[in-house]
Amino acid sequence: MDPNLLYWKSNGQSLLSRVQIWVNLLDPAFLISSDDEIQKARSLLEGGGESEKDASALNLTLSSVHADSGAVILPIFRPPALFPVSAPLVVASFLPHTTVKPALLWQFLLQSYNAGFNYANRNSSSEQGKKTSLKQLLLIAGTVSYATCAGALPQIVINRLNVRSAPIQTFLRLILPIPLSAALAFFNVLTVRSEELETGIQVFDSNGNPVGMSKAAGEKAVKETALSRAALFGTTATIPNLLILLLQRTRLFQRKSLLVGPVRHISVAFVLGLMIPVSFSLFPQVGTIKKEKLEEKLQATAVDGQLFYHRGL
Template identity: 70%
Template sequence: MDPNLLQWRHRDQSFLSRVKTWFDLLDPSLLLSSKAEILKAHDVVGGGEKLNEKGEAAVTLSLSSFHPDSGAALPLIFRPPAFFPVSGPLVVASFLPHSGVKTALFWQFLLQSYNAGFSHVNRNTSAEKVKATSLKHLLLIASAVSYTTVAGALPQIFINRLRVRSPPLQMFCRSILPIPLSAALAFLSVFTVRNEETETGIQVFDSDGNLVGVSRAAGEKAVWDTALSRAALFGTTAAVPNLLILLLQRTRFFQRNSLLVAPCRHISAAFVLCLMIPVSFSLFSQVGTIKRESAGQELLAGAPGEELYYHRGL
């Protein structure tokens, strides 16, 4: 196992401990660290020495900057600390009540492109060390961005093309429909972008961190869990602000001050997204487990213990 992956295994004891870890790792100030600083932090993690307070800071920097499979530094905008600063404005803009289809498509394209790129960069790459990204995989990513962009703009397309003027129907298209749509598109995006893991499998390890082999079942479980966590992230981010605004619009204060509705929508969307990112990342452990008999018949003979371990990806 890579030193970063070993660190994840030691830290992923409970949901609350994972949330605490992710709150530390998502600190945007970590993006300001120089290349020399993150390389030094990675060396500290790989040194196997007992860590003091300064060493814990190095572990945090290393986990937020390096891929647990390849050990390579992650591109700056696709590191976990960059997820909220980049996706936050895109999410708020994509949830706006746009006046035209082109504007809705533009913001959906930016959001879905970033989400697909983040899923691709932070996927499990353990079975891809000897080959580059295939043309089929690139086409899958492009298709994921394309259909999620168009589907994400469907509420605005319905309003414009069907000339929806009824307030209840407009409310349904702008406030209700985006909730299941956002969750479904986030799930499908991850599942499509990381489809190769379900076909080729991912590496699994025994309890001592020794490589056992490659398992397709582990790959399917890793992709499924990550897709569910992303659906929870964007589904909740769409649900809470929209439902909150529907409730506030029934109050006399907001009926008299309708200009406050838009700022409340934007602020609540950003606030919910900010809280849900560490929560959704923590729903499943970064080092997942799978029963030995479920990992594949070819692994049964050489796999000691009842459970095998794998990197889930993000």
């Protein structure tokens, strides 16, 4: 088992402890580390030890190295990059646009980045030594295209139907994006990582030894990650939009409507920043699957009634 997975297997047993770990790992300073520095940190980690230097090396590898392939993740798709890259995209995608084109543009950029992040941080245990297939590339392109159009649907409806009613506009701009954001985030993970559902992922025994590929574990890993991403974007849409609905009823915001924009931007970025470590922590990075839910050929290898798997991110 990879050193990163060994760490997650023995640490972060509770939600609070996982949140604390991810708060440290999401430090943007890790993004400026070179590939050589990351590889040196990984070599140091593989050598063992419990020094302060080893703790720094551990955080660097956990935030920068893929746990299945051992390859350094592109900086833009590393976990610490999620907030600085996606925050402006999320804020812009929630804006009340006046035409369809900007709504489509910002949704395209957001959904493209989400697809890239989901793919870069997937479980790739069944793809070692293989290149990305044409089928997978087409699936990712289709996911981005569909999610872009669906994400811009409220603005499309407003423009095509020439909606002027204030209550209907409020519903389309503030209420509909809440379930829509959560559903599209779930859909993005589910389709981009669909290969894990078809081929399965590597499962390990209690000693960290690989014992085979399991579709059941792949389904559980993808579902957990999809739910965590839906929680991230669903919550990021819910709290700011409900806040705007409440503030628009106050005299201050009715007299000074220009205040709505800054409050919206700040609240979206704030909630997104808080929710990223929480969403990453909803499920363990190294999950367990019960013996009875495994394929028959793997049930005999399950120790203590369960096997372990890498969930991905």
